[in-house]
Amino acid sequence: MMNIIRVNKLSAAALLFIAMLLFMGLTASWLSPYDPFFTNLEQKLLPPSFSHPFGTDYLGRDLLSRVIHGIGDSVFPVFVVLSIVMLIGLFVGTLSAFWGNKLDMLLMSVTDIFTALPSVLLTIVVVGFLGFGMENVYFAVILSWWAKYVRLIRGLIHDVKKEPYIMASRVSGSFGMRTMIRHMIPNIAPQIGTILILDVSKVILTLSGLSFLGIGAQPPSPEWGVMLLDGKNYLQVAPWMGFFPGLMIFLTACSFQIVGERLRKGK
Amino acid sequence: MLQVQRLCKEINGRPILSDINFVIEDGGSLAIVGESGSGKSTLAQLIMALKQPTSGQVLFNERSLPRKGIKSYKEWYSDIQIVFQNTASTLNPAMSLYRCLEEPLINFTNLKRRERRDKILEYLNKVGLHRDLLKHRPGKLSGGQYQRACLAKALIISPKLLICDEIVASLDIVLQQQMIELLMSIQKERGLSLLFITHDLSLVPGLCADILVMKDGKKVEQFNTSALHNEEERDIYTITLLKSTESLETTWKQYATHDNKSTG
Numbered sequence: 001m002m003n004i005i006r007v008n009k010l011s012a013a014a015l016l017f018i019a020m021l022l023f024m025g026l027t028a029s030w031l032s033p034y035d036p037f038f039t040n041l042e043q044k045l046l047p048p049s050f051s052h053p054f055g056t057d058y059l060g061r062d063l064l065s066r067v068i069h070g071i072g073d074s075v076f077p078v079f080v081v082l083s084i085v086m087l088i089g090l091f092v093g094t095l096s097a098f099w100g101n102k103l104d105m106l107l108m109s110v111t112d113i114f115t116a117l118p119s120v121l122l123t124i125v126v127v128g129f130l131g132f133g134m135e136n137v138y139f140a141v142i143l144s145w146w147a148k149y150v151r152l153i154r155g156l157i158h159d160v161k162k163e164p165y166i167m168a169s170r171v172s173g174s175f176g177m178r179t180m181i182r183h184m185i186p187n188i189a190p191q192i193g194t195i196l197i198l199d200v201s202k203v204i205l206t207l208s209g210l211s212f213l214g215i216g217a218q219p220p221s222p223e224w225g226v227m228l229l230d231g232k233n234y235l236q237v238a239p240w241m242g243f244f245p246g247l248m249i250f251l252t253a254c255s256f257q258i259v260g261e262r263l264r265k266g267k
Numbered sequence: 268m269l270q271v272q273r274l275c276k277e278i279n280g281r282p283i284l285s286d287i288n289f290v291i292e293d294g295g296s297l298a299i300v301g302e303s304g305s306g307k308s309t310l311a312q313l314i315m316a317l318k319q320p321t322s323g324q325v326l327f328n329e330r331s332l333p334r335k336g337i338k339s340y341k342e343w344y345s346d347i348q349i350v351f352q353n354t355a356s357t358l359n360p361a362m363s364l365y366r367c368l369e370e371p372l373i374n375f376t377n378l379k380r381r382e383r384r385d386k387i388l389e390y391l392n393k394v395g396l397h398r399d400l401l402k403h404r405p406g407k408l409s410g411g412q413y414q415r416a417c418l419a420k421a422l423i424i425s426p427k428l429l430i431c432d433e434i435v436a437s438l439d440i441v442l443q444q445q446m447i448e449l450l451m452s453i454q455k456e457r458g459l460s461l462l463f464i465t466h467d468l469s470l471v472p473g474l475c476a477d478i479l480v481m482k483d484g485k486k487v488e489q490f491n492t493s494a495l496h497n498e499e500e501r502d503i504y505t506i507t508l509l510k511s512t513e514s515l516e517t518t519w520k521q522y523a524t525h526d527n528k529s530t531g
Binding site: 163164165167168169170171172173174175176178182183186187189 | 315317337340341344345348349351356357358359360361362370371373374375420421
């Protein structure tokens, strides 16, 4: 991976941005200059300045502090969502491909139904039933994404199953789960890793989008989608309110996309 | 003792192997020779229980082929090991050579980590590979090194019978000779039974006591290696196989003579 990054400045910049983002997210409490929830109506709608580099919002809250705290609400949940999706994909995909036949047919029919449904529509329906809130949105996103990973992992395992080293591993005494863990998963891990990194940007956009529509995170959360929704109402008087959260969503999604694409092409 | 009795294999109604019979005594050796597509590799896979026969049976020390249950498969593989064709990537590309060689020791023995390491070094030395290669992935090995590594992996659990499926087919002539010599020395040292599968009759003398010739999935004939050049007794197909290797040698000799005359 380092070789791929070394020869490409754009990828290096994207990787650096991601590293900084994660660092800032983890140390948000120390790094942010103000309390992200502290309101001060005397300082409302201030443009960017030295004391408030990103300006303030309609309640006088410091936007830089909110953007930094927003990393924890906008980016970190994506990793949790994708980890759960990948674990489901790994379990069901493996079950389907390795011990297959009738179970494979049944599981593939179920995944067909889920992949046929538009993901945003499914999410809205699920949130409609369960109510607003980030937990429900995470659940809905997992529900609309798991099928893709099941199909991906099933396909990869089907391919790797035919490799001569899998047959040879049997002669060396590896069977069932042992073959899966020692021989199959390490050989499909690079492909899954690349797809996961590429999907980080898509899930960030989905979660922020749902918050922007008002069905995800709810105020006063510093989630970037919610901040963008707030900024929309003040676009003419305080454009910085929407600009900075929007810029962060854009840069984060682009960075993960660039790194993912680079990894994909690098193979 | 390996006994193969009336072994048949059909795939989609097409016969791949028909009525194959032979016996390899303890410490004995048999070469199976035939052109590509004669069913040699299928036979090896049937003996290794990687495919199930349509009919017939394979017995090793009176025990029949495993059909289900990991335990019975493990017992079978602890006695019989195979080295696959070297064109096949039979070592896991995601593992280091050390982990590849360690795998049969983990699965078939109760050796501790240090004992496993000693065993790996011992067999690496035996097949003439340098210990520096252990940290490399199989993709970094040359063709000859790869095949030696596969041989070490197969021998490391001390099987009673070793099947070699076209193990020198894609090696150059020097490496072929080295591999054959290595096999001969290991066989002598360990009293190992050997089933050597090849399309090249010229590799067999000195390595195997008996030869079984196959064509289109059928046994053509079986004879002692010392009787290979007895043309009156040999089947016409065996003679064709033999002549095809000899004709190349003759062409080279003629070429060399012509070359000497022209320079002289």
